[in-house]
Amino acid sequence: MTAAWHLEQHDSAINWQAGLNLGIVSRGGRSVLEHVSHRGPLRIQRPLLPEGAECPHFYILHPPGGMVSGDSLRLQVSVGEGSSVLLTTPSSGKFYRARNNGTLQVQHNRFSVAARASLEYLPQDTIAFEGCNARMITRIDMVTGARFCAWDLLCLGRPASGEGFERGRVDQHLDVWRDGRPLYIERNRFEGGDPLLTARWGLGDAGVSGTWLATLTLDRDQLDRLREDFADYPQLAFTQRHGLLIARYLGQHAEHARNSFIRLWQQLRPLINGRETCLPRIWTT
Helix, strand or coil: CCCCCCCCHHHHHCCEEEEEEEEEEEECCEEEEEEEEEECCCEECCCECCCCCCCCEEEEECCCCCECCCEEEEEEEEECCCCEEEEECCCCEEECCCCCCCCCEEEEEEEEECCCCEEEECCCCEEECCCCEEEEEEEEEECCCCEEEEEEEEEECEHHHCECCCCCEEEEEEEEEECCEEEEEEEEEEECCCHHHCCCCCCCCCCEEEEEEEECCCCHHHHHHHHHHCCCCCCEEEEEECCEEEEEEEECCHHHHHHHHHHHHHHHHHHHHCCCCCCCHHHHC
């Protein structure tokens, strides 16, 4: 698999970029950081080992806390054969209001997962401020025998501050590939003032949406029990396709959405990669 970055033509206007490249490998039963490189304010803390060296936790740090017009964040992670890693963020990502010329704000994540490897990418939510012009791209490339759990959670506007999403645009790309073939391709475009945001056939005024994905196949009884277990979460819907369990969230509150995804991950983690729940410490601080 290749993990080279390809700048699209629209990226020519970007005037400041930050990037982080991580490579995790397995050595003697330990998952270790073989290489790390960065550009600009995108870093990681030292590996944390709350569940031992077999599965380190890394916190992705972006000190500015948000993105303005022309900013680009590029995260590239390679998880080598037999290794495991959990990645998360200490706080919400933010796309601030764009300049009047409409220069893009781009967040681009690329992951490659080798055989018998396990990736968990569990970031906090991303808040799209009114008037932003954002593009979010996440692609996961894996081979047969690789395992992953990942989610993507977006909040349009800041209802608690009295701000909706009457202006602005967010493009979302979420791709999962196995052995060079696509398993899951999702494209969303949210534009301020678009009827899609309020119509019953669209978001229905639900400003928080998200996708939860994992390499897991449940039989019919297991899937029925899962739906029963989450009957008190009507904002969640479940489906399966091509060896992936997919949960979609549509609701009003970012905290509730995060808690829904975390609860789902806690319940299913032993089935995804054989590990018991171990919450990242940053989630409780």
